[in-house]
Amino acid sequence: xxxxxxxxxxxxxxxxxxxxxxxxxxxxxxxxxxxxxxxxxxxxxxxxxxxxxxxxxxxxxxxxxxxxxxxxxxxxxxxxxxxxxxxxxxxxxxxxxxxxxxxxxxxxxxxxxxxxxx
Amino acid sequence: xxxxxxxxxxxxxxxxxxxxxxxxxxxxxxxxxxxxxxxxxxxxxxxxxxxxxxxxxxxxxxxxxxxxxxxxxxxxxxxxxxxxxxxxxxxxxxxxxxxxxxxxxxx
Numbered sequence: 001x002x003x004x005x006x007x008x009x010x011x012x013x014x015x016x017x018x019x020x021x022x023x024x025x026x027x028x029x030x031x032x033x034x035x036x037x038x039x040x041x042x043x044x045x046x047x048x049x050x051x052x053x054x055x056x057x058x059x060x061x062x063x064x065x066x067x068x069x070x071x072x073x074x075x076x077x078x079x080x081x082x083x084x085x086x087x088x089x090x091x092x093x094x095x096x097x098x099x100x101x102x103x104x105x106x107x108x109x110x111x112x113x114x115x116x117x118x
Numbered sequence: 119x120x121x122x123x124x125x126x127x128x129x130x131x132x133x134x135x136x137x138x139x140x141x142x143x144x145x146x147x148x149x150x151x152x153x154x155x156x157x158x159x160x161x162x163x164x165x166x167x168x169x170x171x172x173x174x175x176x177x178x179x180x181x182x183x184x185x186x187x188x189x190x191x192x193x194x195x196x197x198x199x200x201x202x203x204x205x206x207x208x209x210x211x212x213x214x215x216x217x218x219x220x221x222x223x224x225x
Contacts, residue, residue: 035214045154045162045205047214061213095161103209104152106173108161 002026004034004096004109011115017084020112022096029077030054033099036070036081038092039111046092050099051079086116120144120208124217130225135196139220141189141206150210153182153191156219157202165204166191198224 007021022034035050049060051070058070064083072079079096093111100106121144131137141151149169154162164173166182169189179194193200201224206217 044218045207045216047216059212063213100164100167102150103214104150104164104167105209106164106167108163111161 002098002107004098004107006096006109006112009113012086013118014087014116016086017082018086018114019080019082020094022079022109024077030074034079035097035099035105037095037097040092088116090114091116119213120147120211120215122206122208122215122217124206124220126220127218128221128223130223131196132225133196133198136194137196137222139191139204141217143187143208146186147208147210149185150208151189152207152209154205155202156205162205
């Protein structure tokens with residue numbers, strides 16, 4: 001079965017960067033895209049971007065473009081999301097999710113809490 | 119960006135009830151609409167895609183309908199495990215956007 005296992009919680013200072021990993025199993029990693037979605041405390045979900053597992057093509061939300069970089073390591077079946085210049089508003093749970101087709105996300109990781117605090 | 123508006127924002131219902139949640143898109147999205155269920159401290163769970171198709175493993179008590187700008191999620195015969203927050207999401211165009219959520223609570 002499809003599984004996405006994310007790295008553990010992080011505490012960062014404002015201005016720092018964070019890199020969250022998402023290890024995939026149960027399917028051919030290069031056949032599907034991975035999306036990143038975040039959820040601030042008590043808020044709704046916000047799509048950040050995705051990466052094509054095969055060719056590495058990426059697309060980002062304009063809101064975080066310039067600060068976010070999504071990469072993948074096909075040999076490790078792992079996707080990464082790096083967010084730089086962190087600010088308190090970036091405190092959230094970050095989820096990776098696997099595309100099912102045409103940008104529908106059917107499978108979710110367990111989430112990674114990132115806290116930005118001085 | 120396409121704005122997704124859910125109503126109501128919260129809903130109280132009893133075990134055994136049938137409830138309907140609506141989701142409206144600020145512009146037409148054909149049927150590129152998904153519904154997710156989220157319980158506190160957990161990742162979202164995919165319920166419905168393409169507005170009305172049930173994700174594998176999801177019970178048939180969940181059903182979706184709509185096309186264009188107006189969509190509904192109906193849950194029949196509510197059970198204690200159904201009390202959660204529900205989100206709609208459009209995946210017709212970038213950026214993908216979510217509704218603000220509907221919190222379904224036990225009356």
